[in-house]
Amino acid sequence: MAADWIGCLVSIHCGPTLGVYQGEVSSVDQTSQTISLRHPFHNGVKCTVPEVTFSAMDIKDLKILEIRKSSTEVPKQNGPDTNSTLTPHGGRKDKGGGGGAPVNSTPVMVPNKTEPKTQEGGMSPVPHYSKRSSSCRGPNQATPKKNGLKNGGHMKNKDDECFGDGMDDVPDEDFDFEGNLALFDKAAVFSQIDSSERRGNGARSRGTPGEQTPSRYRHDENILEAKPVVYRQIMVPQNGTKEYSTDSGLVVPSISFELHKRLLAAAESHGLSLERRLEMTGICASQMALTLLGGPNRLTPKNVHQRPTVALLCGPHVQGAQGISCGRHLANHEVEVILFLPNFVKMLEAITSELALFGKTGGKLVSNVKDLPETPVDLVINCLDSHENGFLREQPWYKAAADWANQNRAPVLSIDPPVSGQAHAVEAKWSLSLGLPLPLSDGAGRVYLCDIGIPRQVFQEVGIKYHSPFGCKFVIPLHSE
Structure with a gap:
């Protein structure tokens, strides 16, 4: 009855050495205990030979993929009794408990109509026990499915142990x-x-x-928002002539120079000395200047051959000391700083101490306008003006420095410029005010405000209801109302 199996599609597992073969049964020889497959596939790859013959002793497992002929009975054995039988699912059961089948055993193949079919009119190109690696798959190989059976007496395939769970539920369509x-x-x-x-x-x-x-x-x-936002959070005892607003809409009123002096005097009485204010002003002004010079896009270790150049124009007053402090911080950040300060017989103690620190940075100090660069620099910082001494504008050194700044064609940043009513000898593009702004004229350019660390209670002592408008920054832009 071996002819009943001719044409069936089967999958034969020959162990880890020989691998898995699939193909159409072409002949079954019970005498020699062999089975032959035509158009065979080896581990999912089509073989170059048209037919392959297997001995019963080499077959570890056999699975029927498709039954081409309707067989309902098990073919009877014509040979002697066998010690092993191939089950309907292709697994072999040993009667004697031995490992492999003897040579004279006859494989009895039972057709199973419940086996799933693959492609109509063809055989599945995927061996049931082939490893799921891209190196052994053919061009038409699909994802293998697990039948949930174990190899009797043999170790399970490692891929089935690791990745085989849950593969029975994969839909066919x-x-x-x-x-x-x-x-x-x-x-x-x-x-x-x-x-x-x-x-x-x-x-x-x-x-x-x-x-x-x-x-x-x-x-x-x-x-x-727990409650509506109050945009006017700073109230001054005397309404200034000008009001500003922050990017978030908070109103920042200007104060007079007299109120500004009272505020600084109150802060100094509580320990915010001039030296501490100079340091805070220098840090904020240098941070703003570094941003104007290009920030991280300009000041990088790879750009040492294009270091920015800043010219500082300072006078013999507190505003000049603020500029020197700013120049020291800029020089510490690898900026070429050229400081202009005329020679005076007597200077403020704050200027003397700031000059001593600036000399340690390697910055250049000049006292004559002729020693300033003839070519345009990257930025000019103007600290020539004083709030109290307006007669300095009549000095020759002041006029010469102002003319140089106006002719250099570099943008100008003024630190703590004077209030409106006092003419600006140097037209600035930006101006930096301290604490609260003064009513600056249009010549001051774009106004910025820096935090110099005055506590809220100090504002209250001079009659200012204050709430910080700075948020997470120390320098913020102001917009004219």
């Missing part, structure tokens, strides 16, 4: 994306969204269509 998409009625859904938006006054609902939600916010506006 591909998911129908087009058919599933056809079930989605886009027109009805969008109509429902539009109707909900109209009921919600333009706000898109995230819940049911009839549910109304608050208006949508930008990424910087989506903040839960």
